[in-house]
Amino acid sequence: MNLNNILSRLDSDVLQKILGKEVIGTLKHLGPKYLYSEGLNNILKNTFTLQELLINKNTRDHIIDVLRKDEIFTIIENLSLLIENDLWEGLKNTSFNEALINKLLLFFDLEIYTKEDIEWIQEINANANYPLYSYQRSVLRKVKKTLSSEKNRILLHMPTGSGKTRTTISYVCRYFVENEDTNVIWFANTKELLDQAYNEFLKAWSNLGDREIKAIKYWDKSNIDLSNLKGTFIVAGLDKTYNALMKDIGKMSAFANETSLVIMDEAHQAIAPTYKLLIESMITTNKSSFIGLSATPGRSWNEPEEDKKLSDFFYRQKAKIEIEGYENPVDYLIEKGYLAKTINTTLLHESGIKLSKTDLEDLKKNYVLSDKVLKKISENSLRNIAIITKVQQLIEKHQRIILFAITKKHAIVLNSLLTALAINSKVLTSETNPNERSKIINDFKISRKQNPNPMVLCNYGILTTGFDAPETSCAVIARPTDSLVLYSQMVGRAIRGTLSGGNDEAEIVTVIDENLTGFGAVADAFTNWDDVWNDVNY
Template sequence: MLYQILENFSEDELLSFISKQAIEFAKETSSDSEDFSKKQLAEVIANTKAIEFIFNEELRRLLIERIKPSVFVKLFPELGVTLDKVGPNHYDAAISWATGNLYEFSKKIGVENAYENEKESNKSIEGISRVEPDYALYPYQQHISNDVLSHLRDNKQRVLVHLPTGSGKTRTAMNIASEHLRKSSSNVVLWFADREELCQQAFDEFKIAWKALGNRETSLYGFYSNSNESLSGIDSGFVIGGLHKFLSLKKSNSRQLQLLYQELRESVTLVIFDEAHKAVAPKFRAVVNDFIDGDGFKADLIGLTATPGRSYSSDGLSAEDKLLAEFFYHNKVSMRVSDYLSPIDYLVERGYLAKANFKSLNYNYSGIAAHELKDAGGLETMKALASNVERNKQILSTVIRECIQKNSQVILFACTVEHAVNLAIALAYNGILVASIDSKNDSSESRRVKIQQYKEEKLQVLVNFNVLTAGFDAPKTNVSVIAKPTNSLVQYLQMAGRAMRGYKSGGNKECRIYTVMDDIPEFQSINLAFEYWNDMWAKKEE
């Protein structure tokens, strides 16, 4: 149709659409030295200028004005005009309509492909577009990552990362590890953890992280739990090491295993220790030292923890805590936030952590005062508490109410293995979807299945004994019931933290932490916990 309309222009008018230089060039390079005919001019212009007759206002006007009335009434039926009534006002109306309906106009003159191509091209070069990374860090995590890398560049060799439970220590560390691996194809990162859940979490997380952050293909090795992976030939990549597995390897009498262990020691360039407050436990420290304090080779060390100390004492810092600070050369990287009383307040306000509402569960002690029992809070204490009927009724009624009335996802920490099983049976009897997890009755496989069912919300409650205190990531958990008394600030915060994932990370705006009151020291302020060891990490002025 465009060509047909162009035929209505005079030859001089058609020539005005093409530069004289272009016409001369075409004539000089053509075997036919004759001037272009009017038909040829119309064809050339239709082929080369179609897009301009759509988007150039003046050319569009000229084109519409040259449409014959007999064609006009067919092209613009929406104007409702008959052939004998077509006048200048109708052409003006058509020009106005085309200006507001460019795509429809391009279809009328048969050049809609030119319109679509232009729009697609224009879309691809739009000035500003937000691009979301696949493995992003929050601003405070970026600062932590940058500070750690700066410490290592300054040859400080050891640094401990202190972030609250649920604030993304693993994700932050994976960015640091990926940066380290990108530097050299011969770098090896060794990630240490003491339990299968922590090791598996790191294994899964690195696969996700490297797909987004990696610059080459690399190898991921899992050497923990019942893994039979060989340590042979590891000269690059990421190794997940279970501390107990490495302890066995270190003590092995096998000459071959000792040689492989030595080869790995010489290959590792960065060690990351999860739950780093355990790093000074004598057996674990011996394993770590094999990789960071060798003759002729030394890997850097990064520790990760929510609690940069091992115990709490009202009398001040313990010898163990001082030892931990010394082990990391007093290099601690933590959050820097201004205008907030605590980093916890910042994380809650920004949605990175859920606001924790601490609630006490009181009951009739019936003569039990746990701290007065002969084992001072040991196994006999736990058994006595686990068998107290009033105490168990309070626990069960709280969990049932949370499940039925509020549709909560609950983690329940029991006193003993038997206590966990019994609580689960009692909850199931009351119609609650529940499972119990412990290291005595569960295999690695059954634990994984139950945890996955809980994450998929096929279970509402997981009752456990000494399994889910750390390395367990189920963001939808919004209730933690601490029915296992502890005077360990570290363990208490780990149990409370299972419910504290914020809504920005797929969790909740608020969570509830229920603590059974057994007249044993407990801690209900995570702000206090977070700040507790600051003095320990402050370098003394020379």
């Protein structure tokens, strides 16, 4: 029995109920032809998997309603159910537990979603040309000199795409060669960043190392006792390690005593209360050296006092790329092909939204608009039409586009609209099934030579850091933000240069709402916080 054939029987009224009023309300602006059953059915199957349609009771009931008599008999018999009276109502009222759902999926020849017990590899022996660009070697010398002083803290300030992770991992390897019986711990707060650091170390140590060394994953399912480690490289989740500290301060103190180098990715978060407590507990006991990494060494873009707190934590010491003959290193990185030349485009929209005094205070405090304001913006149909119209133009010259949505629902709405326009689009949020998420990301990363067709990722909440798809040549920032940190992270997903497998040019489209905030040039972002730091020179 073919489920797609059954879905084709759903009329437009039912399809509109399933897809929801936000999608349908916006589709109406595209024209009546987009509300026909065939188009809505296409959107349904692009937005939800066949498994999801059967697992969800609401959609499953609609499917049951259009079953023919012989079909419902066959299904009930296959599921071994005893239903005597109204077969359709009886089947809808059946309690579908996991086992029954799996039988239903197998009946339609669909793959059963299972939580795979993936083997957890939490340590590996790394074996022994890992070159650095001249600007990376130069900045590394500054780091090494500063960490050999009494004030052994420094923030490594390099633009996204210029090799912060590679540069720092190179230092870590050299540090291990000179210091055998000590631990080095690398903190990050997302799976993408943790995986990136862990994998980069294995790659570097196989070229730079002089012995076998343990590399430890300390996030997710790890049950390693940190207090027993010595001479080990640990990549650790901030939250997991903080919880370990709260659970047993004694064991964490023992671990800190055996640790002499601490690194923190996205170090503009270092003075957040819980993270600051964790970092201080790690570096105070053994007077450990501390390296922070950031493309945006500030907490805000217009609150110097907040930024000063961060710089003071690092003794105001910052190592940044400096190139003779260039006032701003970003210009050099673009000219030489390390970064793509950015074309900044604004998409202006008069949303008519006026920020209240409370909204402005919330914005000043959190650097983001309130959920209520963001929801209102995300549901603006005309704004969404303007965005997808712009994407229609962009796919004429870009083959890989990331669209940053305001909310999960906003990402789904935009994906639905793009699908209606026959644009190859996928939606990706933190709630996307892990297997489906990996497949979508891997498809997006396929070389343009292998798959030259344009692809759009409607994303919310997961691709701002640690996501590396160098051939991405366009980012559409539909998410209003007053955070230069967040904005720079989103821009960074699309500005890899040709030397990094990226592009000559990248286009950054920022949706600017009247009375709301937006940013512009990448080079300006690099120098925004210079007034609260002292750049070290050696």
